[in-house]
Amino acid sequence: MEGNRIKIIDAHTHVQFEQYDKDRDEMIAGALASGIGMINAGADLKSSKDAVDLSYKYENGVWAAVGIHPTEPKDFDKLEEIKKLATDPNVVGIGECGLDYFRDKDFDIQKKQKEIFENHIRLSNNVKKPLVIHCREAFVDTIDVLMANKNDLLPEPGILHFFTGTIENARQLLNLNFSFTFGGLITFNRSFDDMLKFIPLEKILVETDAPFVTPVPYRGKRNEPAFITSTIEALAKIKEVSVEIASKTALNNTTGLFNLSI
Numbered sequence: 001m002e003g004n005r006i007k008i009i010d011a012h013t014h015v016q017f018e019q020y021d022k023d024r025d026e027m028i029a030g031a032l033a034s035g036i037g038m039i040n041a042g043a044d045l046k047s048s049k050d051a052v053d054l055s056y057k058y059e060n061g062v063w064a065a066v067g068i069h070p071t072e073p074k075d076f077d078k079l080e081e082i083k084k085l086a087t088d089p090n091v092v093g094i095g096e097c098g099l100d101y102f103r104d105k106d107f108d109i110q111k112k113q114k115e116i117f118e119n120h121i122r123l124s125n126n127v128k129k130p131l132v133i134h135c136r137e138a139f140v141d142t143i144d145v146l147m148a149n150k151n152d153l154l155p156e157p158g159i160l161h162f163f164t165g166t167i168e169n170a171r172q173l174l175n176l177n178f179s180f181t182f183g184g185l186i187t188f189n190r191s192f193d194d195m196l197k198f199i200p201l202e203k204i205l206v207e208t209d210a211p212f213v214t215p216v217p218y219r220g221k222r223n224e225p226a227f228i229t230s231t232i233e234a235l236a237k238i239k240e241v242s243v244e245i246a247s248k249t250a251l252n253n254t255t256g257l258f259n260l261s262i
């Protein structure tokens with residue numbers, strides 16, 4: 001196998017989801033052939049297992065993150081199984097985990113979400129794999145939970161995926177040494193420009209979060225890892241660096257944080 005064939009890594013995607021049942025292998029092979037690798041994140045037990053299985057179908061370039069998404073309470077009692085999956089060498093991150101108050105306004109569910117999130121933080125520490133955090137309309141509580149569990153955070157504790165917080169939230173998360181992933185939204189929604197200018201390039205990773213949030217110029221199509229190049233182009237433009245620098249830096253950030261050998 002030629003070394004260094006992976007040039008870009010989609011740091012957060014879901015090609016194990018059913019939207020790809022018809023052409024998954026073809027699509028992944030196409031992405032890998034053009035030098036695009038990916039980390040498939042689980043959202044519940046099944047999609048976590050599927051992400052791990054998928055990683056074994058390819059020699060290099062396809063990794064998994066395992067966890068229970070805050071809006072999947074049906075699997076909140078499956079953490080023991082997630083813990084077993086987490087030790088797999090192809091599992092490079094713990095998540096998606098975190099808090100989502102956009103979809104769940106109920107106090108008891110929010111309390112439960114926090115408890116499950118804390119379990120993921122401890123798991124991340126136990127297996128020494130960074131957190132993949134989903135946070136929607138819950139930044140104050142997410143930061144509170146992270147601060148309260150600071151001793152369990154790794155030196156490079158992980159990513160806030162699809163970051164939609166404020167500059168102040170970003171500042172606090174940077175103080176904890178977190179990184180951030182941005183996706184297709186930055187190709188067409190200019191309200192992220194100031195945030196992207198604020199966060200150092202060394203703390204930014206790129207993702208598609210496929211099948212969701214397709215970037216320009218592919219709007220209207222199903223999203224997929226190959227479309228990550230548009231997000232890198234948008235990032236380069238906002239950061240006023242070359243596409244090559246943006247691409248290389250995002251790659252280094254991803255391999256460094258998730259300990260990937262490519």
Ligand SMILES: [Zn+2]
Pocket residue numbers: 012013014041096209
């Ligand atoms: Zn996701």
